[in-house]
Amino acid sequence: MEKVTLSKIAESAGVSIGTASRVLSGKAEKYRISKETAVKVRAAARELSYKPLHIEANIKTDKVNLIGLVIPSLKNQYFAEMASVVITEAGKLGYSVIVFDSMEDEKVLFKAVSTLLEKKVDGMIIAPCGDDPMWLEQIDATLVPVVLIDRFYEDTTLSYVTTDNFSGAVKAVNYLIKNGHKNIACIAGVPSSMPNQERVAGYKKAMCDAGLEEYINVSGDDFTIRGGYLATKLLLQGPGHPTALFALAGMIMLGSLKAIREADLRVPEDISIISFDNYFYMDFMEPSLVRMDQPYVDICSLAVKILFEKMEKKRMSATRIRLSPNLIEGKSVALRK
Numbered sequence: 001m002e003k004v005t006l007s008k009i010a011e012s013a014g015v016s017i018g019t020a021s022r023v024l025s026g027k028a029e030k031y032r033i034s035k036e037t038a039v040k041v042r043a044a045a046r047e048l049s050y051k052p053l054h055i056e057a058n059i060k061t062d063k064v065n066l067i068g069l070v071i072p073s074l075k076n077q078y079f080a081e082m083a084s085v086v087i088t089e090a091g092k093l094g095y096s097v098i099v100f101d102s103m104e105d106e107k108v109l110f111k112a113v114s115t116l117l118e119k120k121v122d123g124m125i126i127a128p129c130g131d132d133p134m135w136l137e138q139i140d141a142t143l144v145p146v147v148l149i150d151r152f153y154e155d156t157t158l159s160y161v162t163t164d165n166f167s168g169a170v171k172a173v174n175y176l177i178k179n180g181h182k183n184i185a186c187i188a189g190v191p192s193s194m195p196n197q198e199r200v201a202g203y204k205k206a207m208c209d210a211g212l213e214e215y216i217n218v219s220g221d222d223f224t225i226r227g228g229y230l231a232t233k234l235l236l237q238g239p240g241h242p243t244a245l246f247a248l249a250g251m252i253m254l255g256s257l258k259a260i261r262e263a264d265l266r267v268p269e270d271i272s273i274i275s276f277d278n279y280f281y282m283d284f285m286e287p288s289l290v291r292m293d294q295p296y297v298d299i300c301s302l303a304v305k306i307l308f309e310k311m312e313k314k315r316m317s318a319t320r321i322r323l324s325p326n327l328i329e330g331k332s333v334a335l336r337k
Helices: 004-015 015-024 037-048 077-092 106-118 134-142 165-178 195-210 227-233 250-262 294-311
Strands: 066-071 094-102 123-126 145-149 159-162 185-189 244-247 270-277 290-293 319-325 326-328
Touching: 004 015, 004 037, 004 123, 015 037, 015 106, 015 134, 066 106, 077 094, 077 227, 077 250, 077 294, 094 106, 106 123, 123 290, 123 294, 134 145, 145 294, 159 270, 159 294, 165 185, 165 195, 165 244, 165 270, 165 290, 165 326, 185 195, 185 227, 195 290, 227 244, 227 250, 244 250, 250 270, 319 326
Parallel strands: 066 094, 066 123, 123 145, 145 159, 159 319, 185 244, 244 270, 270 290
Antiparallel strands: 290 326
Protein backbone atom coordinates (compact mmCIF):
# COMPACT_ATOMS: atom_id res chain seq x y z
CA MET A 1 0.00 0.00 0.00
CA GLU A 2 1.38 3.41 -0.98
CA LYS A 3 2.46 5.52 1.97
CA VAL A 4 0.28 8.57 2.68
CA THR A 5 2.35 11.72 3.08
CA LEU A 6 1.55 15.18 4.38
CA SER A 7 1.86 16.52 0.83
CA LYS A 8 -0.93 14.16 -0.31
CA ILE A 9 -3.16 15.37 2.53
CA ALA A 10 -2.47 18.97 1.50
CA GLU A 11 -3.21 18.22 -2.15
CA SER A 12 -6.43 16.41 -1.31
CA ALA A 13 -7.65 19.25 0.89
CA GLY A 14 -6.54 21.92 -1.56
CA VAL A 15 -4.20 23.67 0.88
CA SER A 16 -0.45 24.20 1.29
CA ILE A 17 1.80 21.72 3.11
CA GLY A 18 2.34 24.37 5.79
CA THR A 19 -1.40 24.74 6.42
CA ALA A 20 -1.89 20.97 6.57
CA SER A 21 1.03 20.65 8.97
CA ARG A 22 -0.36 23.33 11.29
CA VAL A 23 -3.84 21.80 11.35
CA LEU A 24 -2.65 18.25 11.99
CA SER A 25 -0.24 19.39 14.73
CA GLY A 26 -3.09 21.15 16.56
CA LYS A 27 -1.98 24.71 15.81
CA ALA A 28 -4.76 25.83 13.47
CA GLU A 29 -6.12 28.35 15.96
CA LYS A 30 -2.68 29.82 16.67
CA TYR A 31 -2.17 30.54 12.98
CA ARG A 32 -5.77 31.73 12.47
CA ILE A 33 -6.66 28.97 10.05
CA SER A 34 -10.42 28.93 9.44
CA LYS A 35 -12.54 26.15 10.92
CA GLU A 36 -13.73 25.26 7.43
CA THR A 37 -10.15 24.73 6.22
CA ALA A 38 -9.23 22.76 9.35
CA VAL A 39 -12.22 20.46 8.86
CA LYS A 40 -11.23 19.85 5.21
CA VAL A 41 -7.67 18.93 6.21
CA ARG A 42 -8.75 16.55 8.99
CA ALA A 43 -11.34 14.94 6.71
CA ALA A 44 -8.70 14.35 4.03
CA ALA A 45 -6.37 12.86 6.66
CA ARG A 46 -9.06 10.45 7.86
CA GLU A 47 -10.07 9.49 4.34
CA LEU A 48 -6.47 8.69 3.38
CA SER A 49 -5.67 6.99 6.73
CA TYR A 50 -2.76 9.35 7.37
CA LYS A 51 -0.30 8.45 10.13
CA PRO A 52 1.77 11.35 11.50
CA LEU A 53 5.56 11.10 11.43
CA HIS A 54 5.80 10.89 15.22
CA ILE A 55 4.10 7.48 15.14
CA GLU A 56 7.27 6.21 13.45
CA ALA A 57 9.53 7.72 16.09
CA ASN A 58 10.43 4.39 17.62
CA ILE A 59 11.13 2.55 14.37
CA LYS A 60 14.79 3.58 14.25
CA THR A 61 16.94 1.75 16.78
CA ASP A 62 20.43 1.31 15.32
CA LYS A 63 22.90 3.56 13.57
CA VAL A 64 23.39 2.89 9.88
CA ASN A 65 26.26 5.36 9.39
CA LEU A 66 24.18 7.25 6.87
CA ILE A 67 23.01 10.87 6.74
CA GLY A 68 20.73 12.66 4.30
CA LEU A 69 21.40 15.91 2.43
CA VAL A 70 18.68 17.87 0.63
CA ILE A 71 19.59 20.93 -1.44
CA PRO A 72 17.48 23.17 -3.71
CA SER A 73 19.32 22.62 -7.00
CA LEU A 74 22.21 20.45 -8.12
CA LYS A 75 22.36 22.61 -11.26
CA ASN A 76 23.47 25.51 -9.09
CA GLN A 77 27.23 25.33 -8.66
CA TYR A 78 27.06 26.82 -5.17
CA PHE A 79 24.86 24.00 -3.86
CA ALA A 80 26.77 21.36 -5.82
CA GLU A 81 29.99 22.49 -4.11
CA MET A 82 28.24 22.48 -0.73
CA ALA A 83 27.17 18.89 -1.36
CA SER A 84 30.77 17.95 -2.14
CA VAL A 85 31.99 19.40 1.17
CA VAL A 86 29.27 17.67 3.21
CA ILE A 87 30.07 14.32 1.55
CA THR A 88 33.79 14.79 2.23
CA GLU A 89 33.35 15.83 5.87
CA ALA A 90 30.87 13.04 6.62
CA GLY A 91 33.20 10.54 4.94
CA LYS A 92 35.99 11.50 7.33
CA LEU A 93 33.71 10.38 10.15
CA GLY A 94 32.85 7.08 8.49
CA TYR A 95 29.44 8.10 7.17
CA SER A 96 27.91 7.98 3.69
CA VAL A 97 25.52 10.63 2.35
CA ILE A 98 22.31 10.29 0.37
CA VAL A 99 21.76 13.47 -1.67
CA PHE A 100 18.38 14.74 -2.88
CA ASP A 101 17.52 17.76 -5.05
CA SER A 102 14.29 19.48 -3.92
CA MET A 103 14.09 21.54 -7.13
CA GLU A 104 12.85 24.53 -5.07
CA ASP A 105 9.59 22.66 -4.43
CA GLU A 106 8.32 22.12 -0.87
CA LYS A 107 6.39 19.01 -1.90
CA VAL A 108 9.52 17.48 -3.41
CA LEU A 109 11.42 18.40 -0.23
CA PHE A 110 8.83 16.63 1.91
CA LYS A 111 8.98 13.53 -0.29
CA ALA A 112 12.79 13.51 -0.09
CA VAL A 113 12.75 13.78 3.69
CA SER A 114 10.12 11.02 3.93
CA THR A 115 12.35 8.76 1.81
CA LEU A 116 15.35 9.53 4.03
CA LEU A 117 13.32 8.54 7.09
CA GLU A 118 12.41 5.26 5.39
CA LYS A 119 16.15 4.69 4.84
CA LYS A 120 16.56 5.19 8.61
CA VAL A 121 19.27 7.83 8.23
CA ASP A 122 21.02 8.94 11.41
CA GLY A 123 20.56 12.66 10.67
CA MET A 124 19.80 15.21 7.99
CA ILE A 125 21.35 18.41 6.63
CA ILE A 126 18.86 20.48 4.66
CA ALA A 127 18.84 23.72 2.66
CA PRO A 128 15.07 24.17 2.88
CA CYS A 129 12.48 25.72 0.60
CA GLY A 130 9.04 26.94 1.63
CA ASP A 131 8.22 28.95 4.73
CA ASP A 132 6.92 26.47 7.31
CA PRO A 133 9.51 24.87 9.65
CA MET A 134 7.01 23.00 11.81
CA TRP A 135 7.21 19.58 10.19
CA LEU A 136 11.03 19.64 10.15
CA GLU A 137 11.01 20.72 13.80
CA GLN A 138 8.79 17.72 14.53
CA ILE A 139 11.27 15.39 12.85
CA ASP A 140 14.20 16.98 14.71
CA ALA A 141 12.41 16.60 18.03
CA THR A 142 11.09 13.05 17.63
CA LEU A 143 12.94 11.17 14.90
CA VAL A 144 16.45 12.25 13.84
CA PRO A 145 18.53 15.43 14.20
CA VAL A 146 18.12 18.08 11.51
CA VAL A 147 20.55 20.92 10.76
CA LEU A 148 19.87 23.61 8.17
CA ILE A 149 22.54 25.06 5.87
CA ASP A 150 22.56 28.26 3.82
CA ARG A 151 18.81 28.74 4.18
CA PHE A 152 16.86 28.83 7.41
CA TYR A 153 13.57 29.93 8.97
CA GLU A 154 13.21 33.21 10.83
CA ASP A 155 11.46 31.73 13.89
CA THR A 156 12.56 28.13 14.44
CA THR A 157 13.95 25.69 16.99
CA LEU A 158 16.20 24.15 14.33
CA SER A 159 19.97 24.62 14.27
CA TYR A 160 21.42 26.35 11.22
CA VAL A 161 24.66 27.65 9.70
CA THR A 162 24.44 30.37 7.08
CA THR A 163 26.09 33.42 5.57
CA ASP A 164 25.46 36.84 7.10
CA ASN A 165 23.56 37.81 3.97
CA PHE A 166 22.33 41.17 5.25
CA SER A 167 25.76 42.58 6.08
CA GLY A 168 27.18 41.11 2.87
CA ALA A 169 24.56 42.90 0.78
CA VAL A 170 25.19 46.18 2.62
CA LYS A 171 28.91 45.84 1.94
CA ALA A 172 28.36 45.08 -1.76
CA VAL A 173 26.02 48.02 -2.36
CA ASN A 174 28.23 50.40 -0.39
CA TYR A 175 31.11 49.39 -2.67
CA LEU A 176 29.06 50.51 -5.67
CA ILE A 177 28.01 53.72 -3.94
CA LYS A 178 31.62 54.56 -3.02
CA ASN A 179 32.44 54.19 -6.71
CA GLY A 180 29.94 56.92 -7.56
CA HIS A 181 26.89 54.84 -8.48
CA LYS A 182 23.37 55.94 -7.56
CA ASN A 183 21.06 54.15 -9.99
CA ILE A 184 21.74 50.64 -8.65
CA ALA A 185 19.30 47.83 -9.44
CA CYS A 186 19.01 44.57 -7.50
CA ILE A 187 18.39 41.28 -9.37
CA ALA A 188 16.88 38.95 -6.79
CA GLY A 189 16.24 35.21 -6.46
CA VAL A 190 13.49 33.03 -4.94
CA PRO A 191 11.33 35.38 -2.79
CA SER A 192 10.67 32.81 -0.04
CA SER A 193 14.38 32.10 0.44
CA MET A 194 15.66 33.67 3.66
CA PRO A 195 19.10 34.52 2.15
CA ASN A 196 17.30 36.30 -0.68
CA GLN A 197 15.13 38.25 1.74
CA GLU A 198 18.14 39.30 3.81
CA ARG A 199 20.14 40.36 0.76
CA VAL A 200 17.26 42.45 -0.54
CA ALA A 201 16.89 44.03 2.92
CA GLY A 202 20.63 44.80 2.98
CA TYR A 203 20.42 46.36 -0.49
CA LYS A 204 17.54 48.59 0.58
CA LYS A 205 19.26 49.56 3.84
CA ALA A 206 22.43 50.66 2.04
CA MET A 207 20.44 52.62 -0.54
CA CYS A 208 18.33 54.35 2.13
CA ASP A 209 21.34 55.18 4.29
CA ALA A 210 22.90 56.89 1.26
CA GLY A 211 19.74 58.85 0.51
CA LEU A 212 19.09 56.89 -2.69
CA GLU A 213 15.54 55.68 -1.93
CA GLU A 214 14.26 56.94 -5.27
CA TYR A 215 16.60 54.55 -7.12
CA ILE A 216 15.57 51.38 -5.25
CA ASN A 217 14.66 48.80 -7.89
CA VAL A 218 14.27 45.09 -7.12
CA SER A 219 13.35 42.57 -9.83
CA GLY A 220 13.75 38.86 -10.48
CA ASP A 221 12.39 35.81 -8.67
CA ASP A 222 14.68 32.89 -9.39
CA PHE A 223 18.29 31.83 -8.62
CA THR A 224 18.94 30.80 -12.22
CA ILE A 225 20.72 32.05 -15.32
CA ARG A 226 17.36 32.42 -17.04
CA GLY A 227 15.99 34.42 -14.10
CA GLY A 228 18.91 36.84 -14.22
CA TYR A 229 18.69 37.10 -18.00
CA LEU A 230 14.98 37.94 -18.13
CA ALA A 231 15.09 40.42 -15.24
CA THR A 232 18.07 42.25 -16.75
CA LYS A 233 16.49 42.28 -20.21
CA LEU A 234 13.54 44.19 -18.80
CA LEU A 235 15.74 46.58 -16.82
CA LEU A 236 17.73 47.56 -19.90
CA GLN A 237 14.70 48.49 -22.01
CA GLY A 238 14.51 52.18 -22.86
CA PRO A 239 16.62 55.11 -21.67
CA GLY A 240 17.84 55.71 -18.15
CA HIS A 241 18.85 52.14 -17.37
CA PRO A 242 20.77 51.48 -14.12
CA THR A 243 24.48 52.24 -14.05
CA ALA A 244 25.11 49.22 -11.81
CA LEU A 245 23.55 45.83 -11.05
CA PHE A 246 23.71 43.87 -7.81
CA ALA A 247 23.09 40.20 -8.70
CA LEU A 248 22.10 38.17 -5.65
CA ALA A 249 23.70 34.95 -6.91
CA GLY A 250 26.38 33.78 -9.33
CA MET A 251 23.83 32.08 -11.59
CA ILE A 252 21.81 35.31 -11.76
CA MET A 253 24.98 37.20 -12.65
CA LEU A 254 25.66 34.94 -15.66
CA GLY A 255 22.19 35.64 -17.03
CA SER A 256 22.63 39.37 -16.45
CA LEU A 257 25.91 39.38 -18.40
CA LYS A 258 24.22 37.69 -21.35
CA ALA A 259 21.47 40.34 -21.41
CA ILE A 260 24.03 43.15 -21.08
CA ARG A 261 26.01 41.87 -24.07
CA GLU A 262 22.85 41.47 -26.17
CA ALA A 263 22.08 45.14 -25.43
CA ASP A 264 25.52 46.06 -26.85
CA LEU A 265 26.61 47.42 -23.48
CA ARG A 266 30.05 46.96 -21.99
CA VAL A 267 31.07 45.97 -18.45
CA PRO A 268 32.13 48.11 -16.69
CA GLU A 269 32.27 51.05 -19.14
CA ASP A 270 28.49 51.22 -19.67
CA ILE A 271 27.21 49.27 -16.69
CA SER A 272 28.91 47.86 -13.60
CA ILE A 273 28.02 44.57 -11.89
CA ILE A 274 28.72 42.93 -8.55
CA SER A 275 27.59 39.46 -7.53
CA PHE A 276 27.02 37.28 -4.51
CA ASP A 277 28.90 33.93 -4.72
CA ASN A 278 32.52 33.28 -5.64
CA TYR A 279 33.51 30.76 -8.30
CA PHE A 280 37.06 30.17 -9.49
CA TYR A 281 36.22 31.13 -13.09
CA MET A 282 35.22 34.67 -12.08
CA ASP A 283 38.88 35.70 -12.00
CA PHE A 284 39.28 34.51 -15.59
CA MET A 285 36.25 36.33 -16.98
CA GLU A 286 36.71 39.53 -18.95
CA PRO A 287 36.48 41.64 -16.91
CA SER A 288 37.08 39.77 -13.66
CA LEU A 289 34.08 39.97 -11.33
CA VAL A 290 33.70 41.89 -8.09
CA ARG A 291 31.82 39.49 -5.80
CA MET A 292 30.90 38.52 -2.27
CA ASP A 293 32.63 35.28 -1.27
CA GLN A 294 30.42 33.03 0.86
CA PRO A 295 32.40 30.76 3.22
CA TYR A 296 30.55 27.64 2.09
CA VAL A 297 33.32 25.25 3.16
CA ASP A 298 33.14 26.52 6.73
CA ILE A 299 29.32 26.54 6.61
CA CYS A 300 29.20 22.87 5.59
CA SER A 301 31.98 21.78 7.95
CA LEU A 302 30.25 23.42 10.91
CA ALA A 303 26.87 21.95 9.90
CA VAL A 304 28.35 18.43 9.83
CA LYS A 305 30.02 19.00 13.20
CA ILE A 306 26.78 20.25 14.78
CA LEU A 307 24.78 17.38 13.29
CA PHE A 308 27.14 14.76 14.65
CA GLU A 309 27.15 16.35 18.08
CA LYS A 310 23.34 16.24 18.02
CA MET A 311 23.40 12.62 16.86
CA GLU A 312 25.69 11.76 19.79
CA LYS A 313 23.51 13.76 22.22
CA LYS A 314 26.41 16.12 22.96
CA ARG A 315 24.49 19.18 21.76
CA MET A 316 20.88 19.56 22.86
CA SER A 317 20.08 23.24 22.33
CA ALA A 318 19.71 24.94 18.95
CA THR A 319 22.85 26.42 17.41
CA ARG A 320 22.55 29.37 15.05
CA ILE A 321 25.67 30.60 13.25
CA ARG A 322 26.10 33.35 10.65
CA LEU A 323 29.47 33.67 8.92
CA SER A 324 30.58 36.92 7.30
CA PRO A 325 31.19 36.97 3.52
CA ASN A 326 34.25 38.73 2.09
CA LEU A 327 34.32 41.17 -0.81
CA ILE A 328 36.71 40.09 -3.56
CA GLU A 329 37.98 42.83 -5.84
CA GLY A 330 37.66 42.58 -9.60
CA LYS A 331 37.34 44.89 -12.59
CA SER A 332 33.58 44.77 -13.20
CA VAL A 333 32.87 48.02 -11.33
CA ALA A 334 33.82 51.37 -12.88
CA LEU A 335 34.28 54.65 -11.05
CA ARG A 336 31.57 57.15 -12.01
CA LYS A 337 32.29 60.84 -11.51
